[in-house]
Each structure stands twice: as C-alpha cells, then as structure tokens.
Amino acid sequence: DAGVTQSPTHLIKTRGQQVTLRCSPKSGHDTVSWYQQALGQGPQFIFQYYEEEERQRGNFPDRFSGHQFPNYSSELNVNALLLGDSALYLCASSRGPNQPQHFGDGTRLSIL
Amino acid sequence: AQRVTQPEKLLSVFKGAPVELKCNYSYSGSPELFWYVQYSRQRLQLLLRHISRESIKGFTADLNKGETSFHLKKPFAQEEDSAMYYCALHEAGTALIFGKGTTLSVSS
Numbered sequence: 001d002a003g004v005t006q007s008p009t010h011l012i013k014t015r016g017q018q019v020t021l022r023c024s025p026k027s028g029h030d031t032v033s034w035y036q037q038a039l040g041q042g043p044q045f046i047f048q049y050y051e052e053e054e055r056q057r058g059n060f061p062d063r064f065s066g067h068q069f070p071n072y073s074s075e076l077n078v079n080a081l082l083l084g085d086s087a088l089y090l091c092a093s094s095r096g097p098n099q100p101q102h103f104g105d106g107t108r109l110s111i112l
Numbered sequence: 113a114q115r116v117t118q119p120e121k122l123l124s125v126f127k128g129a130p131v132e133l134k135c136n137y138s139y140s141g142s143p144e145l146f147w148y149v150q151y152s153r154q155r156l157q158l159l160l161r162h163i164s165r166e167s168i169k170g171f172t173a174d175l176n177k178g179e180t181s182f183h184l185k186k187p188f189a190q191e192e193d194s195a196m197y198y199c200a201l202h203e204a205g206t207a208l209i210f211g212k213g214t215t216l217s218v219s220s
Contacts, residue, residue, distance in 0.1 A: 003155075004155075033207040033208075035207075035208075035210075040212070041212055041213075042116075042198050042200075042210030042211050042212045042213050043156070043198075043208070043210045044210070045207045045208060045209065048207045056207065058207075090156065092207070092208075098202070100146070100158050100161060101158070101207065101208065102157075102158070103148075103155050103156040103157065104155060105155045106155075
C-alpha cells in the first residue's frame with residue numbers, strides 16, 4: 001500500500017495564475033483533508049471532503065476550492081495565486097471524518 | 113487566538129537524558145489530542161493519540177484537563193528521536209489544529 005500519494009511534488013507558478021493539486025487517499029480511506037504549511041509553521045487546515053462534499057472549511061478565502069471524486073481522490077484548486085500562497089500543501093486521508101489522519105509527502109508550491 | 117501552543121521552537125538534549133515536549137491547548141469541549149512526528153525527509157506521521165493511552169517508541173503523553181496540557185515525555189532520549197514534533201487538537205466537526213512544532217535534537 002503506497003499510502004497517501006500527492007502530485008506533483010513541486011510546482012512553480014506566477015502571481016495571478018491558477019493551480020490544481022491532486023491527492024489519492026490511502027487504500028480503504030474515504031475522507032480527504034487538505035492543509036497548508038508555510039515555512040516554520042504547523043499545518044493549517046484548509047478543508048475536508050467526505051462523500052464528495054466539502055464537509056468543513058478552515059479560514060481560507062474562496063480562491064481555495066476543492067473536489068472529491070467517486071474513487072475518493074481529491075483535488076485542491078487555487079485561483080489568482082498570490083506570493084503568500086507559497087507553501088507546502090499536505091493532503092491527509094482517514095477512514096471517516098473523525099478518524100486518525102495519514103499524511104502524504106505534500107506538494108511544494110512556489111509563486112514567483 | 114492560538115488554540116495549540118508549543119512554547120519551545122527547539123529542544124536540545126543529550127542521549128539518555130529525559131525529554132519533555134510541551135503542549136498547551138485552548139478548547140472548551142472535550143478535546144481529542146494527538147502528537148505527530150516528522151523525521152528528516154519523511155512524511156508527517158501519527159505518534160500518539162490521547163484516547164489510546166499507549167506508549168509508542170518509549171514516548172507517552174497524558175492529557176491534563178486542569179492545566180489544559182498534553183506534554184510528550186520520554187525518560188531516555190535516543191539519537192533517532194531527533195525530529196520535528198507537532199501537537200494537534202481535533203475539534204469536533206473539523207480536522208486537525210496544529211501547533212507550530214518543536215524541533216527535538218538529541219546529541220551524543
């Protein structure tokens with residue numbers, strides 16, 4: 001079992017562009033959560049998807065949106081990128097919304 | 113307001129010394145608390161959850177509701193314990209709220 005997989009590993013974008021990050025959950029997991037981790041900070045919760053719906057959302061603007069597919073994989077979309085969006089984006093999956101989360105390696109997003 | 117506070121950014125100890133990584137939280141309900149660890153070049157992984165009350169790799173953590181703390185302890189540190197440690201609070205209806213993390217450095 002490969003665990004949680006995220007793609008791409010690294011991404012470089014410029015201000016104003018849009019980006020899509022992808023996540024495949026661990027086998028048997030149906031819930032996906034996304035986090036943003038800025039340098040020197042702990043991960044910050046963006047949102048969680050369960051049963052293909054956004055279940056909960058952290059304090060992030062509408063520029064951040066997501067989707068969950070029937071196979072439980074998920075995408076994170078960020079529009080109108082800002083320099084401050086540069087961070088490591090982590091995906092975590094769990095067997096249900098309130099179960100322990102397993103993390104992927106993350107996608108390092110750099111905005112120029 | 114900071115919901116999970118890890119006051120130490122860096123904790124340096126010698127091999128064999130006791131370790132205590134501090135974590136304080138702010139939550140009005142019944143909290144569910146976790147410790148996550150990230151070793152060098154590895155992904156973030158769950159170390160402990162308070163409801164399981166188990167010892168993993170010699171680490172234990174007790175929830176103290178009176179002091180709103182969930183400190184991580186190990187009686188004798190090993191060099192392989194060197195890593196970044198995050199305390200996290202699971203708030204009902206959301207995912208995890210993380211502290212800023214503490215880097216533990218164990219030297220011989």
